[in-house]
Amino acid sequence: YLSTTGLGMDYTFKPQVQSDANPYMFEMTMANVGALPLHGIQMNVEVFNSAGVSVFNASSDSTTLAVLDTASYLANQTFAPLSQGVYDMNFWATSDSISTSDISTMTAVITDSVYGRDNNVAGSAWRVGRQCGGLQLANKFDIYAADEATSISAYITDYSVVGTIMYGVLYEVDTTGGSTSYLPLDQTDNYTIQPADRDAWVTLGFNQAYNLIPGMYMVAIGGYMHPLDTFGINVSGPAEVTMSMIYDDGSGCDLGSLTPPAWYWITSTPMIRLNLGNFSVNNINENTFSGNLSIYPN
Secondary structure, eight states, X not given: OTTSSSOOOOOXXXXXXXXXXXXXXXXXXXXXXXXXXXXXXXXXEXXXXXXXXXXXXXXXXXXXXXXXXXXXXXXXXXBOOSSSEEEEEEEEEEOSSOSOOOOEEEEEEEESSEEBOSOSSOOOEEEEEOSSOBOEEEEEEEEOSOEEEEEEEEEXXXXXXXXXXXXXXXXXXXXXXXXXXXXEEEEOOOEEOOGGGTTEEEEEEEEEEEEEOSXXXXXXXXXXXXXXXXEEEEEEEEOOTTTXXXXXXXXXXXXXXXXXXXXXXXXXXXXXXXXXXXXXXXXXXXXTOXXXXXXXXX
8 A cells, every 4th residue: 555545445345346446455464473484475465355265375485484473575466356246355475384373354344435444343332422422433535536525434332312313424535734634525414313223334425525636534523522422333343543533522421641622543333334425337227217317315
């Protein structure tokens, strides 16, 4: 990723347009915990599609790894999936004296428009609309190709109170001033949580699509201070340092030692996704499509 923009975050859901602009790069860290140097050590990766068919494989250059030494290896090819779908990625190590190691696996989904970093399995949660204050929970995303931000999706906890108000915010992440700042670009209308929204995904749309140029952006879900009406967002999987954030508005939640209002980074990935507008259509059956299009709900 050092040859492109962005910070090389792991994306479990990645729009085809963004994947094409910045193909997957594979890295692996290996340690020699034996009593002798390892010669010809290298990483290997193989990718399978949803049908279990191998669609890509690569390896790194080989080196000698000294006793109790650790090194990082980069595959000598990148992978740009040709179509949308689920891809399973297997990583393992080999050397002259060791034919294979344990296999580490990752799964990624190439989508038409959904951009996500969570593992899609609800874990613990952060309260956002709280008695002590209205917080914001956020994820950062690299934009590699010009696109449009159309909406934000979030997974609402099962303990959220029906009738609670929430909203979404789009930020630009500015790292040029020596310290990171977050510039608000757009905000959705307020949304009232319904009974069916608990333990489920909810999507909040912007009033109009917001044009994004390559760079880093952040999407957040916010709430308001209320003695009874509270809600939370689930997290799923670990987060890279400073890539998932929470905002203390200074109403009294006192999340840390910084003078509020302040942003703090968290170690788990919120189930908050960015939905983009540029997506590909494989074909339209003109005999079926008469020119009338209806979308429900909006």
